[in-house]
Amino acid sequence: MPDGVAIIGVGFTSLQPSTPHLSFKELMFEAAQKAYLDAGVQPNEIDSFVTCAEDFNEGLSIFDEYTPDQLGAVQKPMHTLTQDGLHGIADALMQIRSGIAELVVVEAHSKASNVKTPEWLLDYALDPIYNRPLGFNPHAVAGLEMNVFLHETGIRAEHCAQVAAKNRRNALRNPVAAYPLALTPMHVESSPYVAYPLREAEIAERADGCVVVVLANEARAQRSQSKAAWICGVGFANDSATLESRDWVRAEYVRIAAERAYRQAAIQNPREIRLFEVDDTYAYKELQHLIALGLYSEGAEAGRSLEAGETKPDGKIPVNVSGGALGMGLPLEASGLYRVVELVLQLRGQAGARQLPDIRLGLAQSWRGVPTTSGAVVILGTERPQ
Amino acid sequence: MKPEPKLVRGTPLDEKALKRGKTFSVTYEPRLRYGWDTGQAISRYLAELKEGRLIARSCRKCERVMIPPRMFCERCFRPTDEWVYVKDTGKIFTFSLCYVSWDVRRLKQPEIPAVIEIDGASPGMGILHVVKKIAPGKVRIGMAVRAVWRPKAKRIGSVTDIAYWQPIKN
Ligand SMILES: [Zn+2]
Numbered sequence: 001m002p003d004g005v006a007i008i009g010v011g012f013t014s015l016q017p018s019t020p021h022l023s024f025k026e027l028m029f030e031a032a033q034k035a036y037l038d039a040g041v042q043p044n045e046i047d048s049f050v051t052c053a054e055d056f057n058e059g060l061s062i063f064d065e066y067t068p069d070q071l072g073a074v075q076k077p078m079h080t081l082t083q084d085g086l087h088g089i090a091d092a093l094m095q096i097r098s099g100i101a102e103l104v105v106v107e108a109h110s111k112a113s114n115v116k117t118p119e120w121l122l123d124y125a126l127d128p129i130y131n132r133p134l135g136f137n138p139h140a141v142a143g144l145e146m147n148v149f150l151h152e153t154g155i156r157a158e159h160c161a162q163v164a165a166k167n168r169r170n171a172l173r174n175p176v177a178a179y180p181l182a183l184t185p186m187h188v189e190s191s192p193y194v195a196y197p198l199r200e201a202e203i204a205e206r207a208d209g210c211v212v213v214v215l216a217n218e219a220r221a222q223r224s225q226s227k228a229a230w231i232c233g234v235g236f237a238n239d240s241a242t243l244e245s246r247d248w249v250r251a252e253y254v255r256i257a258a259e260r261a262y263r264q265a266a267i268q269n270p271r272e273i274r275l276f277e278v279d280d281t282y283a284y285k286e287l288q289h290l291i292a293l294g295l296y297s298e299g300a301e302a303g304r305s306l307e308a309g310e311t312k313p314d315g316k317i318p319v320n321v322s323g324g325a326l327g328m329g330l331p332l333e334a335s336g337l338y339r340v341v342e343l344v345l346q347l348r349g350q351a352g353a354r355q356l357p358d359i360r361l362g363l364a365q366s367w368r369g370v371p372t373t374s375g376a377v378v379i380l381g382t383e384r385p386q
Numbered sequence: 387m388k389p390e391p392k393l394v395r396g397t398p399l400d401e402k403a404l405k406r407g408k409t410f411s412v413t414y415e416p417r418l419r420y421g422w423d424t425g426q427a428i429s430r431y432l433a434e435l436k437e438g439r440l441i442a443r444s445c446r447k448c449e450r451v452m453i454p455p456r457m458f459c460e461r462c463f464r465p466t467d468e469w470v471y472v473k474d475t476g477k478i479f480t481f482s483l484c485y486v487s488w489d490v491r492r493l494k495q496p497e498i499p500a501v502i503e504i505d506g507a508s509p510g511m512g513i514l515h516v517v518k519k520i521a522p523g524k525v526r527i528g529m530a531v532r533a534v535w536r537p538k539a540k541r542i543g544s545v546t547d548i549a550y551w552q553p554i555k556n
Contacts, residue, residue, distance in 0.1 A: 023425030029458045043463040059420035069460035116419040129412050 004384040005096045006221035006228035009039020009214035010344050012337075014176035015207040015329040018113035024058070027210045028109055029070040035105070035212035036072075040225040043072025046214075047101035051080045052088040052108040052333040056121055059114065071107060071212070084108070084366040085211065086336030086376035090234045092215045102217045109210035110331035118206065125371055131243060139203065141370040143195025145248050146284045150197060152249045153299020155287055157197050159306050161188035164202045164283040166312060167320050171327025173313075173354040178207040178329035188283075202283035207329025211337035218384070229344045232361070232379040233267070235260030239373035246373060251285075253375035254292035254365060261363075261377040262294075265385060270294045273379070275346055275362035276317060277339035280324040281369050289365055290319065293377075313354060321346070321354050336366030336376060343380045427455045430469065432543040438535050442470045442507050450508040472506030474533035475554065479503045479512050483522050496522050502531060502551055515545070519552040530554040 011034030013019075013027055022030070036043060051067045060066055064080035067073065081087055085108035092104035115121055122138035150157065165185045171177035183201070191201035221228040235257035240246040262270065270293055278293070280286040287302050295317060296302040305311065311319035322328060322342035325335055343362035345351040361381045368374040399409065424432060427443065431454050434441040443455035443466040450459070451470050459466050481500035485493050498517040503509065517531060531551040541547040 018423075020423045021425065023423055023428055026425045026427070026457050056418070059418070059422065069456070070458060072460075072463035074460050111423065114420055114422050116421050117417060120417045120419075124416060124418070128414055132414060133412070 002097055004218040004221060004230055005093050006216055006218075006224070006230045006384070007213055007340070007344055007380065008216045008221055008224040008226055008228050009035045009037075009041065010211065010341050011035025011038055012176065012211045012341050013209050015178040015209040015331060015338070017178055017205070017207060017329070019111070019208040024109060024111045024114075025066070025070040027111070027208070028067070028107060028212070031109070031210040031212040032071050032105075032107070035214050038226055039214040039216075041103060041214060046072065046103045046105050047077065048092075048095050048104045049073040049076060049078035050088045050091045050095075050104065050106045051078070052083050052085045052106070052337075053080050054082050054333060056124060057115060057332050058111070067107070071105060073105075077101075083374070084333050084336040084368055084376060085213075086340070086364060086366040086378050087236055088337070089213065089215070089231070089340065089378050090236055090376065093231055093234055096215060096217045102220050104215045106213045106215065106337070107210070108331075108334040108337045110206070110208050110334050112206035112330070112332050113208050122370065127241075127243070131371075137195065138370055139198065140195040141243065142203075142282045143198045146198050146282065147196070148248045149284055149288055153291070153302070155284070155299045155303045158185060158189065159287060159303045160202055160283040161185040161199075162306055163280065163286045164188045164326055167280055167283075167286070167324040167326040169327070170313060170321055170354070171323025173352070174323045174328060175352070176209075177323045177327050179205055180323060180327055198282060198284070202326075204281050204325035204330040207331050209329070209331045209334055209338070211334050211341055213337060213340060227348045227382070228384075229347045229380045230382070230384045232381045232385045233261030233263070233265035234376070234378050235264075236374075236376035238375075241371075241373070243371060251288050251292035251367075251373075251375065253373045254289050254367070254377065255294070257375050257377040258293045258363075258365070261379050265361075265379045265381070267361075267379070270363075271317065273361045273363050274317060275321070275343065275356060275359050276311075276319045276365075277322060277324070277342050277362065278319060278365040279335065279367040279375070280320055280326050281330055281335075281367060283326065285367065286319065286324065289367070293363070293365065313356065318356055321351075321356060336364060336378075339364035339366065340378060340380070347380060347382050425457075427457045431455050435545065435547040436541045436543040438474075438538065438541070438547075440472050440474050440504060440533075442472045442504070442511070444468045444470050451506065451511065453504050453507045453511050453513060470506070472504050474535075474548075476502040476504040476512065476531060476551075478517070478525065478527055478529045478531060479510075480527060481517060481525050483525070498522060498525055500525075500531075500551065513545075515548060516550050517552065518550040
């Protein structure tokens, strides 16, 4: 068994539709201060820094250059991944396991409100020759995927509406959520279509925020002041970029990432885990991702279990008890790290009004949004994996 | 003996062929727009520029006076402590004579970008700006300069509220 690696500190800002009172640097500084305080570390002890950001989201090229000051990373090893924060966790894990670092910090943030043309930014992600000239709104890619997903799995539109209502409602118990609402599936089903069969209320709204996570090697984690959340497994994968010929029905990127994470965590049956924080950028994605995580053998079962309340906070496998991206807001590259924050709080017993009883293992999963097939899975536990 | 170079058959392309659309290429014009939040430090800095003043932030621990101001000290990793007005004079820390414009036109008279160490701020604390009203050959590192402000009515809360810097005549 390789050396254990654990999360010993988290710092995060509350998610908000806009944050004009803070520059992105000030936002990051707030989260970093909180994380170092939580971990009980001084920034000069930190060996290496990983930030996760996409230049186009920032409006700054080579964004790596703008991150050291506010993290305490000046004249230190640091780099930026153009990926979700969960990939950053994998990066930090590898740095610690390879023995080059004892303490590594992972940061991701969103200043989504500063992008005044989000649809054009998404358009920029489409294939410039085959897809962009057609001029569709990029949410159409999700509409296309959802349509064939429902058709092939037997999951119905009202199931997706139930997901949206559940997550918005869960967010009522999360003080850092940007979009809590006592929503009913009926409200969701009466919201207008953005790209049939996808409705407006099934699309996560963007939010600003920042998360900083402190990871430590085993020796450091054993004497940590806060309760360590041990990394039991990590995986990441991509499918094909080609819209026209990739797997639209199954989220293969999640299945492969999860298989790797389960193997590392020695998990035979995913139902050993009782807490799931999964990507729900679009409501149907939560169901698609749960199937890919191996929780349901086929679509109809996922639909039935949802109806029976299995994924509600008091169900057998609570999913997105934090509110997910639908309830908390979609913080771009920080999405995966907000999922990790929820796991850490639940494992520590610090999740306040939404605390679940007796949580020993949790799984976080990310997706980078349309038109990508980039996903990652992280499994955390209260015990150092054996 | 050297082997004979093989002739490769192909279609030579010249600029005319490209212009006449004899080749395939796809063009796209990005329509991205951003509105960056200036937050606390930059907002105050810009508001003061509009009033014709330069403001800095001080860190009690390392005792530096930092301009442009920031709410945290990157060396001490702690919040900075106080707002401090500094002078609109300084010294040229470094400069260049730039004979190419931003859109790559050759310039007869060079532009003079310079980092100016501000009087009242800590050594090594400066702002990047532009020097004018001096023959390019006469600019020197260490030269004393002062800000020339735009008329008050024309200031918008931007670094360009200072029109340029010019030498202080002794
Ligand atoms: Zn200082």
